[in-house]
Amino acid sequence: MSDITQGAAIAIAGARKVYTVFPQAQRVAVDDVTLEVPRGAIHGLLGPNGAGKTTTLKMLLGLVRPTGGTFTVLGVDSRSRAGRVHLGFLPEQPYFPPQLTAAQAMRLYARLSGVPEREIAARTGELLERVGLEGRASTTLSAFSRGMLQRLGIAQAIVSRPSVVVLDEPASGLDPLGQRDVRNLMMQLRDDGATVLLSSHQLSEAETVCDRVSIMSRGCVAAEGPIAELLSVAGRTAIRVAGLPAGLPAPVAAMAADVADSGDVIRFSVEDADVRRAIDAVYDAGGTVVEVEPKRESLEDYFTRMLADEKGEVA
Amino acid sequence: MIRRLSAIAGAVFLDAIKRRVVFAVLFFAAILAFSAPSLPSYGAGVDVGVYREVALSLTFAASIILALALSANRIPSEVERRTVYNVAAKAVSRWEYVVGTWLGITAVMAAVIAAFTVVDQLVGLVRYGDPMWQLWQGAIAIWMETGVLTAFAVAVSAVTGAVVVTVATLTFAFIGHSRQPVLTSFPAFPAWLYPSLDSFNVINPVAHGTGIGAVYVGLMALVFAGWVAALLALGSLGFARRDL
Numbered sequence: 001m002s003d004i005t006q007g008a009a010i011a012i013a014g015a016r017k018v019y020t021v022f023p024q025a026q027r028v029a030v031d032d033v034t035l036e037v038p039r040g041a042i043h044g045l046l047g048p049n050g051a052g053k054t055t056t057l058k059m060l061l062g063l064v065r066p067t068g069g070t071f072t073v074l075g076v077d078s079r080s081r082a083g084r085v086h087l088g089f090l091p092e093q094p095y096f097p098p099q100l101t102a103a104q105a106m107r108l109y110a111r112l113s114g115v116p117e118r119e120i121a122a123r124t125g126e127l128l129e130r131v132g133l134e135g136r137a138s139t140t141l142s143a144f145s146r147g148m149l150q151r152l153g154i155a156q157a158i159v160s161r162p163s164v165v166v167l168d169e170p171a172s173g174l175d176p177l178g179q180r181d182v183r184n185l186m187m188q189l190r191d192d193g194a195t196v197l198l199s200s201h202q203l204s205e206a207e208t209v210c211d212r213v214s215i216m217s218r219g220c221v222a223a224e225g226p227i228a229e230l231l232s233v234a235g236r237t238a239i240r241v242a243g244l245p246a247g248l249p250a251p252v253a254a255m256a257a258d259v260a261d262s263g264d265v266i267r268f269s270v271e272d273a274d275v276r277r278a279i280d281a282v283y284d285a286g287g288t289v290v291e292v293e294p295k296r297e298s299l300e301d302y303f304t305r306m307l308a309d310e311k312g313e314v315a
Numbered sequence: 316m317i318r319r320l321s322a323i324a325g326a327v328f329l330d331a332i333k334r335r336v337v338f339a340v341l342f343f344a345a346i347l348a349f350s351a352p353s354l355p356s357y358g359a360g361v362d363v364g365v366y367r368e369v370a371l372s373l374t375f376a377a378s379i380i381l382a383l384a385l386s387a388n389r390i391p392s393e394v395e396r397r398t399v400y401n402v403a404a405k406a407v408s409r410w411e412y413v414v415g416t417w418l419g420i421t422a423v424m425a426a427v428i429a430a431f432t433v434v435d436q437l438v439g440l441v442r443y444g445d446p447m448w449q450l451w452q453g454a455i456a457i458w459m460e461t462g463v464l465t466a467f468a469v470a471v472s473a474v475t476g477a478v479v480v481t482v483a484t485l486t487f488a489f490i491g492h493s494r495q496p497v498l499t500s501f502p503a504f505p506a507w508l509y510p511s512l513d514s515f516n517v518i519n520p521v522a523h524g525t526g527i528g529a530v531y532v533g534l535m536a537l538v539f540a541g542w543v544a545a546l547l548a549l550g551s552l553g554f555a556r557r558d559l
Contacts, residue, residue, distance in 0.1 A: 061404045063559040081406045089404035095396040097330035104329055111322035112405045156401055166404075 008072075009164050009195035010037040010060065015069035017055050029055045031219040033069070037212075039163075042186055042196040044206035044227075047216035048307060053199045054092065056216070057168055060197075061089055073164050085114070088162035092169040092199075094153030098142035102133060102152055105141060106159060113160035127155040132181060146173040154185065165189055168199045183209050203300050215306065222306060231302055236295035237275050240267045241282045249285035252278050258295075269295045319407055320415045327389070327419025332426065336384045341430060344377040348434050363443050368522035370435040371453040375460075375518070378428055382461040383484055385420045386468040388477035390554070399559055410551035417469045417547055421462050428458045453521040455532065459539040460515035464488055466543045470550025474557060488512060514538045 015033040018026050030052040037043040045053050058064035060071045062079040076083040096105050106124040115123060128134055131151040136144075144152065150173045157165060167186070171179040179202070186196050186209050200206050206213055207227060214224040223230055236257075241248075242265050248256060255278060256268035270278045279289055297305075331337070351369045390413075393399040402412055432454040439447040467487050472480045491512030514535055517527050 058559070061400075063400060063403055065556070065558055081408050084404065085406045087404070087406075089400070091397055091400040091404070093397070094401060095398045096401065097326060097398060099330040099333040100326060104326065108322050108326040109401060109405070112319055112402060112407055114406065153401070 007038065008036040009039040009041075009074060010035070010043075010078075010197055011070075011072045012036075012056065012060060013070045015056055015059055015071065016067045017052075017059060017064060018067045028219055030059070030066075033216070033219070033221055035214055035221065035224075037195055037197055039195050040190060040193055041211045042190050042198060042209050044210035044213035045197060045199040045216065046201075046203065046206055046213050046303075047222075048303065049201075051216040052219040053216050054168060057089075057166055057197070057199055061087070061166065086163040088113075088157040088160065088165040090153045090157040090165075090167045090170055093146075093172055094149055094156075096141045096149065096152065099140060101138050101140055102128060102144075103137040105152065106137075106155060109156040110159045113162075115160055123159060127159060128152075130185070131155045132178070147175060147178055150174055151178070154182065158189070162194065164195045164197070166197045166199075169201060170198065171200070171202050171205055179205065203298070203303065207298070215302070217306060228296065231296045231298070233269075233295040233297055235272055236269045237272050238267065238269045238291075238293050238295040239275070239278060239282075239289065240265055240291040241287050242266075242290050244282070244285060244287040249281050249287075251281045252285075265290060316411065319411050320418060323402065323407075323412060323415025324418035324422060327416050328422045331385050331389075331420060331423045334385070337381065337423065337427060340377050340381045340384075341427065344373055344431055345434050347373050348431070348438050351438070363439070363445060363447075364523040366439060366443065367447060367450060367453075368518055370439070370450065371457070371518045371522060374428060374431040374435065374454065375457050377431065378424060378457055378461045379464065379488065381427060382420070382424055382465045383468060383481055385423060386417075386465045387472060387480040387484065389416055389420065390469065390472040391476050391480070394559055403559055409555040410547075413469060413473055413551045413554050414547055417466055417543070420465050420469070421458075424461045424465065425458055428454050428461070449521050449526040452526050452532070453517055456515045456517045456521075456527075456535060459535055460512055462539060463512065463515075463542040463546070466546040466550070470546045470553070473550040473554035492516070511538075 012033060012035040015030055015035075016028075017030040018028050020026055033052065033056050035043075035045075035056075045056070047053050055064060059066040059069070060073070060078050062084065066079075071078045071083075073083050073087050078084060078087065100108070103124055106127065107120055110120045110123060111117075124137065125134075128137055131154050133148060133151050133155065136148070141149070141152070150170070154167075154170060157167065170182045170186075174182060183205060186198065189196055198206065198210060210227060212224065212226050213230065214221050215230075216222065238258075244266060247253070247261065248259065248266060248268065252268070252270075253259075255270050255274045257270070259266065259268040275292065279292070282289055348370060351366060351373070390399070399412070403409065432450050435450055436447055439445055439450075464484055464487065468480050468484045471483050515538075517531075520527055
């Protein structure tokens with residue numbers, strides 16, 4: 001095992017899952033996925049539907065038996081019971097026994113997670129408040145909305161204050177305020193020293209919180225790295241300007257690309273060599289420069305391009 | 316281990332005991348118990364023993380229905396709705412989930428059968444002036460048999476869906492009570508391989524005789540423990556090999 005693997009909070013090597021579909025057809029869901037998440041990081045696992053994200057997570061959590069590969073959390077085989085002691089998991093669209101109250105459900109998950117009996121009541125109250133369910137401890141879960149179940153799912157995932165938290169689509173079913181709360185919660189967890197593995201379709205969410213991302217496609221990791229590196233567009237600079245009601249002056253328009261005009265603010269990009277000339281032309285036209293930064297592709301654009309490339313390969 | 320088992324069993328108990336099917340079966344069983352003394356056959360001066368027999372038979376039938384309703388779809392629905400992820404992704408063994416589920420349902424059945432028996436006793440006391448304490452011997456036997464059937468249902472449901480579980484459990488119960496005729500048809504088959512649930516059929520001695528002794532109760536407990544252990548071991552093995 002390498003030094004990196006020993007230091008990693010989560011290490012997946014050569015993960016593979018092949019489902020046998022009756023009678024003999026085989027479907028490869030995950031094909032040779034290797035992934036390492038350092039301690040104290042938020043790592044995004046991104047990809048389109050059917051890319052193999054959830055199956056990879058399920059193998060890591062021991063919910064699905066892998067065809068091949070090794071899975072460790074803090075150096076221990078995560079498929080064993082001992083390997084999941086320090087692990088918290090939020091499944092996609094979590095459900096709970098409907099006749100339990102929120103407090104009873106939290107008590108169940110706290111006991112299963114090894115929380116000392118004397119701490120359960122206090123921690124339940126603290127966590128329900130933290131996820132925005134204060135005053136709901138006695139409510140039966142059959143009366144919970146989709147968003148409330150999602151919040152309870154997050155609370156149960158962190159009830160034992162785990163060192164490693166795996167979140168599968170944590171913002172699913174939440175309103176914008178709830179999504180912001182989840183982002184803040186993930187960053188709080190990281191600040192507290194926990195490691196977060198986030199599987200998400202919400203690319204903006206991943207862009208905001210993730211230190212690194214792995215992008216999966218067709219059961220493989222298609223790209224991995226810090227978001228800034230993956231998304232940087234070499235040789236171009238993004239500029240935001242204001243005070244140009246008539247639009248970009250002609251010299252700037254001639255060299256600009258990716259122009260987005262929202263009325264008050266215009267955003268565009270130019271080649272690095274043209275930055276000085278573009279800024280001067282904006283000031284000459286009476287405008288002001290609001291922001292200058294290296295051009296980055298959005299994750300949405302990256303995804304779209306990656307999928308388009310794949311279609312091109314197939315064609 | 317005990318803490319995890321009791322946590323799962325407690326949650327299953329709390330979730331199952333509040334289900335409408337429990338109250339529905341209890342309600343109709345109570346109506347039947349109250350109306351049993353007015354059955355036409357009683358007009359011929361039939362004695363208290365028949366009431367005991369009817370009461371125990373009703374308790375048995377209602378218990379089987381309820382045990383199937385609670386156990387056949389418990390694990391399949393938890394897998395389908397992904398409720399099981401919240402448990403199985405924690406430091407919990409698959410066998411603990413299976414055994415905890417059985418414990419929870421069996422605890423519900425204990426509460427329900429106790430309620431049936433209390434109702435039967437009340438009706439017996441009011442109608443015949445006899446508290447009929449020996450009904451509890453029958454209640455224990457019925458609880459043990461439903462425990463075995465629940466273990467079978469839980470074991471099968473660990474690997475397949477509710478419809479198959481229901482049919483398989485009813486078949487198991489039928490074979491268990493028709494041991495001799497089946498054996499007669501296939502004399503070459505080793506008798507000990509057949510499930511004998513007739514060990515738990517104590518309606519006749521309880522209703523019309525002097526009841527059953529402590530030794531017999533102990534033997535029933537042995538049969539109960541053997542069946543449950545074997546069935547839950549098989550169910551746990553199947554569930555451990557299953558992708559969730």
